Every structure is written in C-alpha cells, then in structure tokens.
Amino acid sequence: MKELGVAKTTRFLQQFTTGSGNYTEDRKELLKNWTLDDVLEETRRRRKNRNA
Template sequence: MITEVRPLVEINQQAIRLLYKELGVIDAVRFLKQFTQGYGNYTQERDSLFANKSLDDIVSDIEKRRKQRSKSKAQVLCKQTCAFC
C-alpha cells in the first residue's frame, strides 16, 4: 500500500480539528499545552529571582501573595453583590 505523504501543516490542522471535535476546545487546548516548549532560561531566571532568599523567605512570599489574592477576590465579589461597596 502506497500512502501519499502530506505536508506536516496539513496533518497538524486535521489533528487539531479532530481534537476540538472529540474533546471540545478547552480540553483540546489543555492537552496541546502539554507539548509546547517554554522560552527563556529558567535556571538563570531562578538564580536571579531567588539568589538571596531562603526557602522560608520563598514560602512566606507565597503565603502573602495567596492572602492578597484571596482578599482581592473577596473584594471583587463584594462589589458585585453588595450595595454598599
């Protein structure tokens, strides 16, 4: 059996259409994101971001950001539902 060699771009387009059809757009995109490469040099970025921080400092920063984020979400929700905000 002889199979015609199709351009890779055509195969990719067909594959994406099939994924959208079978999985839906959101799950297809989530699936495809597994295979995309990042950019930059994470090792250099990590070294510059965390050069002078201990693990405790990093954990503390994460906890602060989570509190700020949950507080801002609560404020948005309050503004959407509360007549006084």
C-alpha cells in the same frame, strides 16, 4: 479532542510552547537573594490576599 472539538483542542495545545532560555539558570538568578523564609512569607501573603 473528541470532547473539546478541533478548535478548542488547537487553542489548548497552543498554550504550551517550548519557549526559549534556560529556566534553571533564570530561576537561580531571579531568586539568588531569597531565603526559604522569604518564599514562605510571600506564599502566605499571596494566599491571604487571594482569599481576602
């Protein structure tokens, strides 16, 4: 806090909320049809686009 100051420290801490829901169950549902190869290919695609 000393380095950031009160206002910036408060802003930083407000970014981290507990949220709601069940991340594990949501992730399982969202990715239920994805294979490891799908995940790896999507990662490669995004990295390529980011670096383009």
